[in-house]
Amino acid sequence: MRDLQQIWVYLNALPLFHLTLTLVAFQAATWVFEKSGRKPLLNPVLIAVAVIVAVLLGTGTEYATYFEGAQFVHFLLGPATVSLAIPLYRQWHRVRASALAIAVSLLSGSVVAALSAVGVAWVMGASPALIASIAPKSVTAPVAMAISEQLGGLPSLTAALVIATGIIGAILGPILLNLMGITDWKARGLALGTASHGIGTARALQVNEVAGAFSGLAMGLNALATAILLPVLWVLLFGG
């Protein structure tokens, strides 16, 4: 028993262990997702996170310890974001052909994303710090955290809300778009990227390259639009 304990302490200190845990959990989650016939509710990111959180809580492991291993996966988010230039370039003729429609749709979506989050949280009695934390929830995490701080929110809570928004959009977005009868991949991609940033984009890319390109574009443009517009809206709403 003491030997097992020692092996555990040794394993838990290795970055390799939590890196492997991340990959195994995601592989298992993807297997479940595919086996279910790609049911949106069985989103692989959601299942993988749930499994890993359960393991960490069950073994009393700190998030910081886990992240020492998982950071190698996390690091690749940057290069993956840069790589979105490739689908964007491949679909550039489509983007140019509907540039005005994209700009208007994106700005509308961006304003609705911030105002509806603030409005619902306010009506339901959330504190000012929580409202500021949720306002930029549709924007990619690094920008959202900076905006949240500027508005008086809690940046690390914003990061969690951003991820939750991404997963909610990836799960419910395709269902809503089907209900609305929207079959155009450009509109579907643009909506997913505007509402749920990189996680929506990752989902869109799995389904269709046009949707993926428009989603990546929307993610980048929404980060820019929200960073500029939200602080102005905030002053208009709450008087700074």
Added chain:
Amino acid sequence: MIAYLTLILGCQLAGEVSVTLLGLPVPGPVLGMVLLFVILLIRGGIPEGLGQTADGLLRAMSLLFVPAGTGIMMHFTLLGQALLPLGAALIVSTLATIAVTAGMMRLLAKEAGDA
């Protein structure tokens, strides 16, 4: 492959440095994406190896959010206290954003002439 990974990392680095120096309101990797896109426009095409490297990274993109997503465990107490307002705001707002963005795009974008 290594050459193209270097190009991608180089664009990200240039993006990060520019954002820091100029105080721009976008993340470094997003500016890196713009930079790589401009390089492709100037070059007038995607080198085969670059396409393969980028497609490989993008296929794994969902996985890359798992470590950050696991960070939600640090906020369980706070999230538990405000579960209803935050949960309702997240769901309503995400659905409203998707509906408005896609609805507006359908209204404005013409299907005609699009292959």
